[in-house]
Amino acid sequence: xxxxxxxxxxxxxxxxxxxxxxxxxxxxxxxxxxxxxxxxxxxxxxxxxxxxxxxxxxxxxxxxxxxxxxxxxxxxxxxxxxxxxxxxxxxxxxxxxxxxxxxxxxxxxxxxxxxxxx
Numbered sequence: 001x002x003x004x005x006x007x008x009x010x011x012x013x014x015x016x017x018x019x020x021x022x023x024x025x026x027x028x029x030x031x032x033x034x035x036x037x038x039x040x041x042x043x044x045x046x047x048x049x050x051x052x053x054x055x056x057x058x059x060x061x062x063x064x065x066x067x068x069x070x071x072x073x074x075x076x077x078x079x080x081x082x083x084x085x086x087x088x089x090x091x092x093x094x095x096x097x098x099x100x101x102x103x104x105x106x107x108x109x110x111x112x113x114x115x116x117x118x
Contacts, residue, residue: 013091042105051093051097052097058089
């Protein structure tokens with residue numbers, strides 16, 4: 001059971017962010033101009049520290065909550081729900097930070113707007 005949890009816990013976020021980054025939202029980002037905004041943010045890095053602090057806060061909260069549940073000796077339905085919500089929150093925050101600050105500047109370094117393919 002533990003192997004299944006580890007496999008699902010790593011592949012589901014990866015696939016989610018892969019579909020998010022390279023899939024259906026790419027057309028929306030290009031057509032609305034948000035891709036240019038995100039690319040400029042990736043170059044400027046004005047929100048890098050706040051997004052890392054926010055993601056770190058959710059990661060710490062997830063870890064602290066799990067530690068408190070271990071001390072308590074059991075988890076209620078609410079504890080499981082909160083744990084999943086916190087995991088999803090810090091996964092999304094760090095995934096979006098990775099997309100904006102690592103992937104987009106590497107993938108399209110000099111993007112000035114418009115379609116990516118001729």
